[in-house]
Amino acid sequence: MHRLLRRTAVLILLALIVPFGGASAQNIDDEVEALNTRMENARSNHLNLIAPRAFREARDQLNDAREKLREGDKIADIREAVQEGQASLNEAEKLQDIGNVILEDAIAARSDALAARAPEFAKEQWMEAQEVMEEAGREIEKGDQNDARDKARESTQLYRRAELTAIRADVLGRARDARSRARAVEAEEWATKTFRDAQSKLQQAEQRLEGDRYDRSSARDVAEEATDQYIHARDISQQAQRVDDDVEVRFEEVRLQMENAMMPVLETLNLDATFSQGFEPVAEEMNAAIQSVYADRENLQSTLADRQREIRRLLAKVDSMDARLAELEEREQEVSAELRQRQERERTLERARGIFGDNEAEVVLRGDELIVRMYGLNFPVGSSEIQPANFGLLTKLQQVLREFPDAPITVAGHTDSRGNDASNQRLSEQRATAVQEYLMANMSVLKPNQIKSVGYGESRPLASNETEQGRAQNRRIDVTISLP
Known part of the structure; x- marks a missing residue:
């Protein structure tokens, strides 16, 4: 009754404040x-x-x-x-201040459960936690802080359980599915050791999550090993049961299949081996041949290093000859200017390439454009925030840009094909803009109209988006310098 009277008074007061004649x-x-x-x-x-x-x-x-x-x-x-x-x-x-105090832990637990996708992977536990959180809020509105605290503690526990269930479903789900498929073909009986090894790996993954639910990377690696073992056990079980149906015919068939599977490897290694003495002698020959290949590779790498040193010596000699040629080129102004420009461009390209490590960036020359493809400039998933870990790489980029103080610069963002087109387009634009703004803030020599940014989303891939390596190539920032 008191609340109704107070609300009515508020409405009357607000109505008196509004001028007669209403508003537009x-x-x-x-x-x-x-x-x-x-x-x-x-x-x-x-x-x-x-x-x-x-x-x-x-x-x-x-x-x-x-x-x-x-x-x-x-x-x-x-x-x-x-x-x-x-x-x-x-x-x-x-009620906001008191509510934040009472529900602080519950709100944090709810946020963590959402991040673990509990509504998807632990739906029933999530709904139960939501109901108890609702009850806690109603107690706050009633003014019963003791009951509200009890309900808040209960909802915190429920959210934490839902979070752990969701993490387990996410990290361990594939291994558990593989286990079910292995059991469906009686792998526990027909591939006992392999199945037992898989069980041990899955148990290790579960224990790691029990010890630290946020150690997902380590637990996921062990769970993947368990998955492979379950799949292996399933294959062994199916093959063993086929042999068991007609052991005399099937064993020979399986043995020949295994020998035939190894033949391409023997041919590649240039081995004329037979299986008359079983697999072990053949395996020994294969191991010896592979060791020889590794030794040959090391010799080739040593030879390559010698040739690279010789190339550097010859390049140094070429540089010396270039200096002598420069004296002659002064006599032919038009030709010498063009030749010096070409040589300087090539040297600048080499210097630029030498600045970056193999996994940081690729420098290519395309016509009158020098392109720095920055594969090593990584952003958090779905973010355009430049991380401190990338400052060193951007400093190297600034070294290259200072070689061309007045050249127009374009910063282009690219993504892989994961996610929808609109999100990828927007993200590529935001990342390109972030790099542009970083360069403007850290290079006083840049003029505002000298550098621009553009995003191409997933529309200009360099490699296939079907592999992780290809997607990594496609996620990049391209910095294009228009050469004079």
Whole structure:
């Protein structure tokens, strides 16, 4: 009753403030949008959890105001719905401070569960945690802080359980599916050792998650090993059962299949081996041949190093000859200018290539454009924020740009094909802009109209997006310098 009287008084006061004659349709549009913005801020501040009843009332009044606005109802009726929504939010905001204290751990646990995709991988546990969180919010609205704290602790535990279940489903799901398929063909009986090894690996992965649920990378690696073992056990089981159906015929067939599978390897190694003495002698010959190949490779690498040293010596000699040629080129001004420009461009290209490591960037010359393909400039997934780990690589890029103080520069962002086209296009533009702004902030010699940025999304791949290596090549920043 007290709440109803207070709300009525608020509405009357707001009505008296509004001038007679009402407001324009544009003004009421702004009022509805202002309530919507306030609702979004309230959700960001977790008021939907702290004061669920008041938040729902505000949301219902917002929807009512939108509906009336869409149907062309009276401005006074729309304003009344907006004012009631604002009043509900006022009530919720009064509980914000105490609610944040009581629900702090529960809100953090809920956020972690969402990050682990608990609504997808642990739906029932997530719904149970949501219900208890709702009860905690209702107790806060009633003013019963003790019950609210009890419910908050319970919801925190439920969210943490849902988070762990989701992490397990995400990390261990593939291994468990492989285990089910192996059991379906009785791998426990027909491939006992391999199946047991897989079980041990899966148990190790589960224990790692039990010890530290956020050690997903390590647990995932072990789970993948378990998956491979389950698949191996399944294949052994199926093959063993086929042999068991007709052991005399099947064993010979399987043995010949194995020998035939090894024949291409023997041919590649140039071995004329037979299986008359079994597999072990053949395996020994193969091992010896492979060791020989490795030895040959080491010899070739040594020879290559010698040739590279000779090339460097010859290049040094060429540089000396270039200096002598420069004296003669002064006599032929037109020809000498063109030749010096070409030589300087080539040397600059070599210097630029020498600045970057193999995994950092590739420098290519395309006509009158020098392109620095920065494969090593990595961004967090879905982000355009430049990480401190990339500052060194960008410093190397600045070394190259200083070689061309007045040249026009274009920073182009590219992505792989994962994600939708619009998101990839937007992300590529944002990343290119981030690099452009970084260079402007750190290179005082750059003029504002000298450098621009552009995003191409996934439209200009350099390699196939079907492999991780190809996708890594396609995720890049290309910096193009227009040469004079």
